[in-house]
Amino acid sequence: MAEVVFDHVTRIYPGNDKPSVDDLNLDIKDGEFLVLVGPSGCGKSTTLRMLAGLEEVNKGRIFIGGKDVTTMQPKDRDIAMVFQNYALYPHMTVADNMGFALKIAGTPKEEIRKRVEEAAKILDLTEFLDRKPKALSGGQRQRVAMGRAIVRKPKVFLMDEPLSNLDAKLRVQTRTQIAALQRQLGVTTLYVTHDQTEALTMGDRIAVIKLGKLQQVGAPTELYDRPANVFVAGFIGSPSMNLNTHPVVDGKAKIGDDTLDLPAEAVNKLTPEDGGKIVVGFRPEDGSLAAPDEPNAFSLKVVNVEDLGSDGYIYGNIITDGSVAETTTLMSDQNKLTTIRVNPRVLPRVGEVVKIKIDPSKMHLFAPSTELRLN
Amino acid sequence: MDTNDQSQLDPRAVNATSVNAEDDTEESKEPEALNITAASSNPKMFTLPWNQPLAMWPDDLLVNLPRGISRHVVRFVRVGDDVYAMKEITRSVAEREYELLRRLRKLDLPTVTPIAVVTGRHDKDGNPLEAMLVTEHLKYSLPYRALFARNLRTDTAERLIDALAVLMVRLHLAGFYWGDVSLSNVLFLRDADAYSAFLVDAETGDLHANLTSGQREYDIDLARTNIIGELMDLSSGELLPSDVDEVEVGNRLVDRYHSLWSALTDVDTFNPDEMWKIEKRVNKLNELGFDVDELEVKTAADGTHVLVRPRVVDAGYASRKLMRLTGLDVQENQARRLLNDLDTYRASTWRQNDDLEVVATDWMREVYEPTVRMIPPEYRSQIEPAQFFHEVLDHRWFLAENAGHDIPMAEAVQSYVKNVLPQYKLDKKAMKDINADADSGVIDDEFTYADDSARGQGAEGEGGGYNPEDDPDAAVWSH
Numbered sequence: 001m002a003e004v005v006f007d008h009v010t011r012i013y014p015g016n017d018k019p020s021v022d023d024l025n026l027d028i029k030d031g032e033f034l035v036l037v038g039p040s041g042c043g044k045s046t047t048l049r050m051l052a053g054l055e056e057v058n059k060g061r062i063f064i065g066g067k068d069v070t071t072m073q074p075k076d077r078d079i080a081m082v083f084q085n086y087a088l089y090p091h092m093t094v095a096d097n098m099g100f101a102l103k104i105a106g107t108p109k110e111e112i113r114k115r116v117e118e119a120a121k122i123l124d125l126t127e128f129l130d131r132k133p134k135a136l137s138g139g140q141r142q143r144v145a146m147g148r149a150i151v152r153k154p155k156v157f158l159m160d161e162p163l164s165n166l167d168a169k170l171r172v173q174t175r176t177q178i179a180a181l182q183r184q185l186g187v188t189t190l191y192v193t194h195d196q197t198e199a200l201t202m203g204d205r206i207a208v209i210k211l212g213k214l215q216q217v218g219a220p221t222e223l224y225d226r227p228a229n230v231f232v233a234g235f236i237g238s239p240s241m242n243l244n245t246h247p248v249v250d251g252k253a254k255i256g257d258d259t260l261d262l263p264a265e266a267v268n269k270l271t272p273e274d275g276g277k278i279v280v281g282f283r284p285e286d287g288s289l290a291a292p293d294e295p296n297a298f299s300l301k302v303v304n305v306e307d308l309g310s311d312g313y314i315y316g317n318i319i320t321d322g323s324v325a326e327t328t329t330l331m332s333d334q335n336k337l338t339t340i341r342v343n344p345r346v347l348p349r350v351g352e353v354v355k356i357k358i359d360p361s362k363m364h365l366f367a368p369s370t371e372l373r374l375n
Numbered sequence: 376m377d378t379n380d381q382s383q384l385d386p387r388a389v390n391a392t393s394v395n396a397e398d399d400t401e402e403s404k405e406p407e408a409l410n411i412t413a414a415s416s417n418p419k420m421f422t423l424p425w426n427q428p429l430a431m432w433p434d435d436l437l438v439n440l441p442r443g444i445s446r447h448v449v450r451f452v453r454v455g456d457d458v459y460a461m462k463e464i465t466r467s468v469a470e471r472e473y474e475l476l477r478r479l480r481k482l483d484l485p486t487v488t489p490i491a492v493v494t495g496r497h498d499k500d501g502n503p504l505e506a507m508l509v510t511e512h513l514k515y516s517l518p519y520r521a522l523f524a525r526n527l528r529t530d531t532a533e534r535l536i537d538a539l540a541v542l543m544v545r546l547h548l549a550g551f552y553w554g555d556v557s558l559s560n561v562l563f564l565r566d567a568d569a570y571s572a573f574l575v576d577a578e579t580g581d582l583h584a585n586l587t588s589g590q591r592e593y594d595i596d597l598a599r600t601n602i603i604g605e606l607m608d609l610s611s612g613e614l615l616p617s618d619v620d621e622v623e624v625g626n627r628l629v630d631r632y633h634s635l636w637s638a639l640t641d642v643d644t645f646n647p648d649e650m651w652k653i654e655k656r657v658n659k660l661n662e663l664g665f666d667v668d669e670l671e672v673k674t675a676a677d678g679t680h681v682l683v684r685p686r687v688v689d690a691g692y693a694s695r696k697l698m699r700l701t702g703l704d705v706q707e708n709q710a711r712r713l714l715n716d717l718d719t720y721r722a723s724t725w726r727q728n729d730d731l732e733v734v735a736t737d738w739m740r741e742v743y744e745p746t747v748r749m750i751p752p753e754y755r756s757q758i759e760p761a762q763f764f765h766e767v768l769d770h771r772w773f774l775a776e777n778a779g780h781d782i783p784m785a786e787a788v789q790s791y792v793k794n795v796l797p798q799y800k801l802d803k804k805a806m807k808d809i810n811a812d813a814d815s816g817v818i819d820d821e822f823t824y825a826d827d828s829a830r831g832q833g834a835e836g837e838g839g840g841y842n843p844e845d846d847p848d849a850a851v852w853s854h
Contacts, residue, residue, distance in 0.1 A: 014584060015383040053589040054552070074593040087444050087559050089604060090812035091612030100604050104622060134815035141818045165446070165468045165578065167505050170819055 002065030002078075002155035002188050004028040004051065009060035011046050011212075020046045022212040024060070028156075031186040033179065035203030037193055039235070043212040044192045048160050051190060053077050065155055080154040082162060086145030088133040095120070095129040098147040112151075119150040122184055142174065146181060157182070157189040163198065175202060196236050200224070208232050226364075230371040233281050233364055242338045243281040244318060245368055253280055255298040256319045260358070266365045266374040273369035281364035284313070284341040289348075290357040297357040303337055305347045312344030319353065383584030384550070388478040394492060396471035405466050405503060406495035413491035413509075414477070419455040420509075425496050428504060429463045430820055441806055442813040443518035443575070444559045448820045449813070451512055458512040459490055460575075463820070466494050466506040468578055473508055475577045482549050483689075485542060486574040487513050487562065505819075513573055515759045516562040520812065523609050524805040529616045532606060532624045535563060538572040539602075540631035541664070543594065544639065545690050546574065552590040554579030557601035565758075566706035567765045595632055599625040612812075638663060642684040644675070653683055660685065664707045666692045700735040701743075705761035712765045716742070742784070749788045757799050767791045 006026040012019045021043040028034045036044045049055040051062060053074035061070045069077050089097055098119060099112045107115075120126045123143040133141055149157065162178070163171045179202045182189050193199060199206045200220045208215040208223065208231070216228040227233035233241045251267050252259040262278065270278060290297035300316040315337040340356055348354045365374040394412055409425055424432055429448045438451040438458050448463045464472075469492050476489035488511040496504035519535055539561060546553060553560075553574070560576035583590075603625035609615040638659065645652045657667050668687035675682055689695075693710040697703055705713065720738045721727060746767060747760035758766075771787035801809075 013383070052593070054587065054593055055589070056587050074589050075596045087446065087557065087601070087605075088816040089608035089611075090444065090815045091608045091614075096607070096611065100607055101600055103607075104600060104603050104625070132815070134811070138818045138820070141816070145818075165465055165819075167465060167819055168503075 003030045003063075004156060004188055004190065005063040006047070006051075007061045007063065009047075009050060009062060010058050011043070011050060011055055012058050018212070019058075020212050021050070024214055026207055026214060026217065028188055028190060031188055033182045033189045033191065033202065033204045035191045035193060035199040035206045036209060037196055037199040037206055037235075038209040038215075040194060041211075042209045044194075044209050045160055046212075047209070048158055048190055048192045051156070052079060052081060052158055078155045080149045080152055080157055082146070082149045082157050082159045086142075086148060088141055088144060090133055093130050093132060094125060094136070094144050094147075097133065097144050098151050101148065102151055115151045115153065116147070119147045122150070122181065123147050138170070139173070142170075143177070146177075150181075150185060153187075155188065157187050159189065159191045161193055162191075163193075163195075178202065197238060200236065206236075208235060210235075226373070227281075228373050230279055230281070230366045233366070237283060239284050239313075239339050239341075241281045241283050241364065242287070243279060243366075244338070245277050245279050248276055248278050253278055258298040259296070260298065261296050261360065262363075262365065263360075263375055269374045270367060271369065274367050275369075277368050278374070279366035279368055279371070280358075281366065282358045282362060284339040286359045286362035287338075287340040287356050288359075289340075289342055289346060290355040292355055294355060294357060296360075297355040299353050300338060300340070300356050302348050302350050302352050302354060304350060307344045307347060309344065312342045312347045314340040314342060314348065314354070316340075316354075384582060385482060387481040388582060391481040392474050392477035394470050394474045394477070396467055396474050405506070408495050409493070409497075410495040411491050411493050412473075414488075415457075415490045417455050417457060417490075420491065423452070423454065425493060425507075426498050426504070428498070428820070429461055429507065438512075439806060439810075440512065441518055441521035441524075441801060441809045443520065443562075444813050444816040445576075446816060446818050448817055458514075460487070460510045460512050462508045462510075463505045464508060464578075466492075469494070469506040469508040472577050475580055475582060476510065478582055479546075479549075479551060479574070479577070484545060484549055484551070484574070485571065486577070487511060510575070513562050513564070513575075515757065515762070516564050516573065518562060518809070518813075519558040519605070520609070520614075520809050521801060521805075522563060523614045524801065524809060529618065532615070532619050533627060534568075534570050535572070536602065536624055536628045537631055538563060538566070538570040539598070540628055540635055541690070542572040542574065543598065543632055544635045547586055547591050547594070547636070548639065548688065550583045550585055552581045552583060552586055553577075553594050554581070554597075555601075556594050556598035558605045559601075564706060565762045567708035567712045567762070568769075569708045571706045571708075591636075595629055598632075599629055602628055635663065639665060639685060639688050642682050645681045645683065646679070647674075647681055650681070656683060656685075660688060661692050664692050665690055666695065700732060701739050703739075703743075703761065705759070709759070709761040709765055712768065713743070713761060716764075716768060746784060746788060749785075749792065751792060751796070754796055754799060758796070766795065770795060 004027070006024045009021060009024040010019050011021040024047060036047060038044045046055055050057050053069070053072060057070050061068055063069065064077060064079070092100065095116050099116045102112045102115065116129070117126070120129050123146060125140065125143055125147065128136060128140060133144065136144065159178070163174055166174055175198060191202065203220060205217060205219055206223055207217040210231050216223060216232045223232060223236045227236060230243060234243055246253040246255050248254070248262070248267060248270065249259070251262060251264060253262055260280065267278070299319040300314070301319055302314055302316045304315040306313040318338055363375070366372060367374055411420060413420060423436070429450055432450060432452070436452050438453050440451045440458070442449055442451070445462070450461050452459050452461050473489045473492045476486055479486045480488055489508070490511055491509040493507040493509065496506065498504055522531055522535070535558065539558065542561065543553070543556060555576065555578065560574065562573045562575050563570045564573065603621045606615055606619065606621035606624055610619070610621060643652065643656055653670070653672070657670070660667055666689045667685050668689055669685070671684045671686045673682050674680070691707055693714055694705055694707050697705065697710040697713055700717070703713065717735055717738050720742055721731070721734045726734050743764060746764055750758065750760065750763050767788050770791040771782050771784065774782045774787055774790060
């Protein structure tokens with residue numbers, strides 16, 4: 001059993017002035033499934049490779065199970081890179097396919113058989129142990145490959161985009177399998193992905209990283225409900241959060257001719273650097289249609305609607321007064337239009353202007369200058 | 376593609392391709408319509424049945440060549456005069472691998488040549504199909520399993536390992552971290568008495584300015600494990616000579632790699648009066664098949680020692696020399712053999728004082744070309760001319776030793792064609808077995824494992840057949 005600790009870890013590639021991973025502090029608890037997520041080039045794979053011993057650490061230290069592994073060779077770290085290599089051998093039985101690496105390592109026969117049988121039980125492959133891969137389905141073949149990593153009983157599993165070479169159908173299926181398997185085995189796992197859906201569905205905790213800097217670490221619901229900054233707010237969740245910058249007038253957000261009440265404790269945290277503005281965020285499911293004269297609501301010009309049967313989506317542009325201060329700066333680049341999830345039976349028509357209100361307890365407020373959370 | 380240290384990469388690699396692999400996200404969705412990015416202008420590419428899963432492509436398009444074990448569906452397809460290897464994978468992986476292979480080719484490394492990435496495939500009903508990576512089939516090459524099926528020599532495993540060690544060192548020197556070294560991810564070309572290895576699968580690789588020792592050690596350790604596994608598998612299938620010790624062969628890779636790496640990169644220390652040792656070092660590298668492009672020579676701080684280290688080395692010492700003299704583009708050991716024969720020819724015709732270039736032209740006309748013209752047409756796609764020449768020379772020597780006198784070249788060729796060359800043919804059953812083995816590793820294609828004809832027979836006996844109804848994968852994970 002092993003806890004993993006990144007202690008002020010920095011990686012600067014030769015020839016670069018900016019670190020690819022910058023002063024990273026991160027604990028992965030014993031048995032925990034931690035997902036490291038971020039956009040391309042954010043340093044997530046570099047982080048995993050430093051833990052694997054494939055990348056040098058320029059500053060800081062890495063510990064596995066309390067042991068400093070910063071300069072240790074990969075094979076001495078007792079880690080398994082899962083799914084990097086899992087060709088199945090056609091002439092070997094399922095049992096031999098799973099246990100051959102132990103045989104190479106000189107593990108006694110009885111011990112190999114014991115570990116293979118344990119793994120087969122977890123993977124529901126017991127009845128296939130004496131068969132050859134060609135008698136298996138694709139899913140079973142994949143599980144044999146997982147078995148190969150399991151029988152080694154490593155301290156840590158490392159998975160770098162393990163689903164990227166699977167088609168969409170297999171990806172969803174394998175995602176569930178990996179998560180279930182990890183919980184059964186209780187092996188500390190670092191999982192790297194660019195896909196926030198994978199992160200939300202699989203991880204005990206998620207660490208969001210951007211440009212080499214850790215943004216936030218927390219349980220999926222924590223990140224979803226209380227994103228620490230604008231980046232996390234826009235990155236986690238699909239469809240993504242609506243994020244717009246508005247002027248603050250008399251303690252309220254001014255949106256065109258409308259105003260939105262803001263909690264005083266958030267407004268009080270604004271500084272002169274924020275230029276009298278605030279970033280207001282809300283998730284599509286936290287907005288709803290309001291009556292035409294309802295206070296605390298803003299106007300939206302409907303550009304498109306979608307009826308998915310169970311849900312309806314309204315896509316539109318928030319109507320502002322056109323002043324420079326308010327030319328809504330879209331902080332979320334994932335979705336240029338404001339998205340509202342509503343009952344599909346009450347969808348407005350395209351071109352219509354509707355009033356939208358936000359559940360005040362589900363409003364996310366950020367300072368424009370620091371992009372940090374205010375409420 | 377990991378671009379963290381791209382600023383340090385060789386500019387040839389940086390400018391190798393317009394393809395830039397992206398993560399599969401909302402903004403970089405698969406194109407709606409068929410999209411082919413190709414490094415070839417073969418117009419026949421556009422006439423292929425891209426709207427069908429690769430496993431269902433009609434037989435008349437396919438070329439029956441032995442395939443290696445792969446997780447994905449792979450087929451050899453005839454496209455005009457060319458034979459291409461097609462691999463069905465996800466778009467991001469296809470683009471990434473295409474990009475990497477383009478870069479490696481620009482660095483003159485021994486890899487297969489990427490031809491195209493095909494994305495935006497849909498079936499007739501408009502359902503999306505996986506992308507395809509298209510590479511050129513490496514002529515005359517074979518996967519390791521096909522070499523063992525012929526069971527030619529007992530030291531085959533060792534010779535393959537030696538070739539793989541050379542390939543790994545060359546890739547590592549160029550900054551390529553492989554991430555999945557195995558015999559399955561390599562193709563082998565005969566190279567005189569040895570083999571040359573070519574990288575075919577770069578799915579897990581990364582190109583860096585320089586590799587860390589961790590990256591190199593990981594590759595070596597994984598290579599060892601995979602090789603031992605692959606040999607154990609051959610042994611289970613009774614395809615490996617019984618006296619081969621799998622673990623020993625695996626360890627040989629580690630030794631070979633390290634000795635070659637240190638020959639190419641270590642710093643030598645001499646006394647200033649031992650400068651002849653520099654030449655010795657360079658000769659040793661030439662013998663290993665490497666040219667020294669740059670040598671760093673400096674005096675140690677105490678002034679009593681000279682430190683020498685090769686800075687830039689290029690593989691292909693003999694093959695470049697042969698290319699200069701004859702225009703022949705052949706493998707390193709073949710080149711060495713041909714150069715030796717050229718030397719013999721020069722001596723036997725008393726022309727030591729003539730320019731080597733002039734002698735080489737005559738040797739081509741009088742010796743090499745008449746010999747390789749005698750390759751029977753049915754073998755022309757199976758044996759490289761230079762390899763044929765090398766093997767005829769060997770055979771001639773063998774005949775001469777038995778007869779106790781010299782044998783004319785024409786007679787040696789005839790005897791070789793009649794007695795030795797037929798071993799090159801892979802019989803139909805061996806080919807079928809190899810390709811069935813290759814398919815039994817596929818994990819992402821229902822057409823492969825739903826085919827009952829390839830299953831349920833053989834060692835598993837009754838109950839071995841796969842019935843999709845009995846495979847409630849989803850249920851397994853619900854408990």
